[in-house]
Amino acid sequence: MQTLNVLDNRFSPFNTYSTLSTDALVAETFTNTIFDKRQILALMTQLQTTLDIDELLSIFAVEATRYVDFSGLYFKSQNLNTVLFGSRKAKKEQCFELKIEDNFIGTLSYGINSPISLTNFKVLEQLHLCLLHPIKNAIAYHTAMQLAMQDGLTGLGNRRYFDEQLKRSMHNANRHHSLVGLVLGDLNKFKAINDTHGHIAGDTVLQEFANVLRLCTRDSDSLFRFGGDEFAIIVENANDTALAIIENRINLALASNVQLNKYQLGCSIGSTFMNRADNELSFFERADEILYRRKMQVSSHLSVV
Structure with a gap:
């Protein structure tokens, strides 16, 4: 991209010209x-x-x-x-x-x-x-x-857009020596909502959860739905507490959201910051591994209950 020194130009004399169609x-x-x-x-x-x-x-x-x-x-x-x-x-x-x-x-x-x-x-x-x-x-x-690049149901970015944005965000973080974080979310008991209440109710839940994510993040954060009940957030120019704050906001919002709370909807979250040795795959896999462990903890707790 060309940078213009637009204040130091010397103007040439000229006349106006005729209006064109x-x-x-x-x-x-x-x-x-x-x-x-x-x-x-x-x-x-x-x-x-x-x-x-x-x-x-x-x-x-x-x-x-x-x-x-x-x-x-x-x-x-x-x-x-x-x-x-x-x-x-x-x-x-x-x-x-x-x-x-x-x-x-x-x-x-x-x-x-x-x-x-x-x-x-x-x-x-x-x-x-x-x-x-x-x-x-x-x-x-x-x-x-x-x-x-958009998920048709929720209006969030789709997986293709996520792949491109993750690569771009990691490049920018390396270039500017800034923090970039990745948050992965997977809804708990979503299949049961579809099976019990039907797919229309399931679609409404996904749309409302997308709205929750918008409320819990900054305008500069990038939100995505991979399909099904899997979501992601890319957090650029983050600080050390940014991911924990987002996770806490999501949990509080789910607990207070009337429409989602009636389904007792929860969300397992895995989040991590990029390190300088990461590529897109290693960065994603680390967040996904944390998400998987959280998901297993929720499943174990539900089984005991």
């Missing part, structure tokens, strides 16, 4: 401006090389920062928020709505320390025309990937 953007020629057709086609070609929203912002910012002084760039749509790498806090933000005809795509905001001149404002509006369709395609791609 987004349906014929490639065919149109920019007139009465320092932009020539080759510049615009080069920008549009670059923007069409990726469906990654972060890369799109980076490519676009390289061009925009030639003309406008900004210290941050932020894009927000209904289901997607992203920030240009290297963005810094500014005194205020200048927000632009991105639309294709009457269809709202999102907002693009610039962090600025001084007002944008009318001329620069108009230039940005025209530059945004080059961004409209690439960013719309990137949003559609992001949405499709999210669905592919």
Whole structure:
């Protein structure tokens, strides 16, 4: 990812150019401006090389920062928020709505320390025309990937997403010398709920348990359902007590949740921190072994009872 020094640019003199129809953007020629057709086609070609929203912002910012002084760039749509790498806090933000005809795509905001001149404002509006369709395609791609990585019943991440996120989180922890923890959970007596009350009741239990996990974790923690009644939490930038706190919260939430408590639902939990010798398999297997021992303890206790 390219880091931009967006405060130290010297702007070239320019005139605004004519408004373009987004349906014929490639065919149109920019007139009465320092932009020539080759510049615009080069920008549009670059923007069409990726469906990654972060890369799109980076490519676009390289061009925009030639003309406008900004210290941050932020894009927000209904289901997607992203920030240009290297963005810094500014005194205020200048927000632009991105639309294709009457269809709202999102907002693009610039962090600025001084007002944008009318001329620069108009230039940005025209530059945004080059961004409209690439960013719309990137949003559609992001949405499709999210669905592919999502468990349809609970809305949590699926096993495929877990495998990718675990690898990424371990890499980041090694790079930044931070703690990453893994929590595995397996519901107790879930099969009995399905057998006694039916699969609809079982699905409701899984959905409610997913909600419990959301309440017991931070927004920065990643939640997953493997299928069946198996769940996982990846805890990045953790401290020494983070996993114990999450486990305690889950147990308290289950005890106080009216909907789950009527089924006397419990959860066996195995948690551990990554060590520097771990790979994804060893990290997972250690947490799974702790979970298995906890599960056996619960089974032994139920047998005695």
